[in-house]
Amino acid sequence: xxxxxxxxxxxxxxxxxxxxxxxxxxxxxxxxxxxxxxxxxxxxxxxxxxxxxxxxxxxxxxxxxxxxxxxxxxxxxxxxxxxxxxxxxxxxxxxxxxxxxxxxxxxxxxxxxxxxxxxxxxxxxxxxxxxxxxxxxxxxxxxxxxxxxxxxxxxxxxxxxxxxxxxxxxxxxxxxxxxxxxxxxxxxxxxxxxxxxxxxxxxxxxxxxxxxxxxxxxxxxxxxxxxxxxxxxxxxxxxxxxxxxxxx
Numbered sequence: 001x002x003x004x005x006x007x008x009x010x011x012x013x014x015x016x017x018x019x020x021x022x023x024x025x026x027x028x029x030x031x032x033x034x035x036x037x038x039x040x041x042x043x044x045x046x047x048x049x050x051x052x053x054x055x056x057x058x059x060x061x062x063x064x065x066x067x068x069x070x071x072x073x074x075x076x077x078x079x080x081x082x083x084x085x086x087x088x089x090x091x092x093x094x095x096x097x098x099x100x101x102x103x104x105x106x107x108x109x110x111x112x113x114x115x116x117x118x119x120x121x122x123x124x125x126x127x128x129x130x131x132x133x134x135x136x137x138x139x140x141x142x143x144x145x146x147x148x149x150x151x152x153x154x155x156x157x158x159x160x161x162x163x164x165x166x167x168x169x170x171x172x173x174x175x176x177x178x179x180x181x182x183x184x185x186x187x188x189x190x191x192x193x194x195x196x197x198x199x200x201x202x203x204x205x206x207x208x209x210x211x212x213x214x215x216x217x218x219x220x221x222x223x224x225x226x227x228x229x230x231x232x233x234x235x236x237x238x239x240x241x242x243x244x245x246x247x248x
Contacts, residue, residue, distance in 0.1 A: 003086055003169055004161070007148040008227040010089035016101045017088035021081055024129055027069045028077050035073065045070065049125030050112050056120040068108045070127035080129045086149070087133075087140045090227045094143060095210065107135020107203040114198020118181070131195040134177075135203025141170040142207050143214075146225030167225075174200050 034040040050067040054060045071077040092100040111131020140147075145167035153160045174197065181193030211219060 002152045002154075003083070003149050004152050005150050006086055006090070006166070007150070007163065008090055008144065010093040010227070012093055014089035014092040016097045016104070017084060017092050020088070020104065020129075021084060024069055024071070024077065024081060028071050031070075045072075045125040045127055049127040050115070051125045052116040052120050052122040055112075055116050064109055064112045065105070067112065067125070067127050068105075068129050068132050071129070072127055076128060080133055083133050084129065084136065087136050090144060090147070091136055091139050091207075093227065103139065103203070103206055104132050104136065106206060107138075107199050108132030110135065110202025111192075111195040111199030114202075115192050115195035117198075118194035126192045126195060128192070128195075131192070131199035134196045134199030135206065137170050137173065138200040138203030138205075139207035141167060142204050142211050143219075144223075144225060144227055145220070147227060165225075 031044060034044050048063060048066045049070060050063045051060065055063065071080065088100075088104075091103070095103060108129070108131050111134060112126070115126055115131070145165065147166045148163040149166050149169045150161050151164050151169060153162060177193045177196040177200070180191065181197055184190065184193060215222065
């Protein structure tokens with residue numbers, strides 16, 4: 001299942017979201033040639049990715065920030081940018097540009113610290129924007145739990161787009177991160193599940209003051225759990241392929 005869009009385009013231009021998308025893509029392009037060599041890629045990620053053991057020893061503190069803008073491959077980048085594209089604009093609309101940028105970076109720091117705490121002796125570098133973006137998902141869940149998100153389900157050869165409330169999509173996503181983190185050995189490389197879970201919790205916690213300022217439960221009653229502007233409606237174009245009757 002892949003979220004592909006929500007039904008709530010922002011009420012104003014999300015300049016920070018666009019800038020973050022552009023920066024991540026530009027940074028990736030700048031070092032993409034290194035990925036053709038395992039040795040060069042490993043050296044680069046060790047220098048600029050977050051290595052928990054080095055951070056625990058008080059070295060490479062700046063890697064908490066540099067690691068947020070690095071990705072291990074095209075699909076890694078594309079998946080993260082898709083989530084930021086879908087969920088970032090509404091949060092930026094609600095917070096304002098500067099506060100959203102601070103929120104994004106703080107969520108990334110929270111995600112990095114969660115990954116370090118999960119295995120402080122690890123020498124495996126962590127890279128990716130997914131921890132910061134997980135914070136965006138946590139904030140979105142608190143502010144817009146009933147916003148509709150179109151999810152693409154792929155079951156073997158069956159493709160179907162289903163609109164699902166954000167609280168279901170994001171709660172399932174968070175549950176998968178916790179389950180996967182708990183069932184994956186700490187010294188195995190791969191997905192930084194605890195960074196995802198930590199970023200999500202950090203983002204949700206950071207948005208609580210804004211939610212309370214808006215009225216808390218009264219904010220949900222006023223907005224019905226949706227962004228406070230008209231919902232977009234999408235309609236798929238009708239297929240030009242003629243329907244075939246049944247054969248006997």
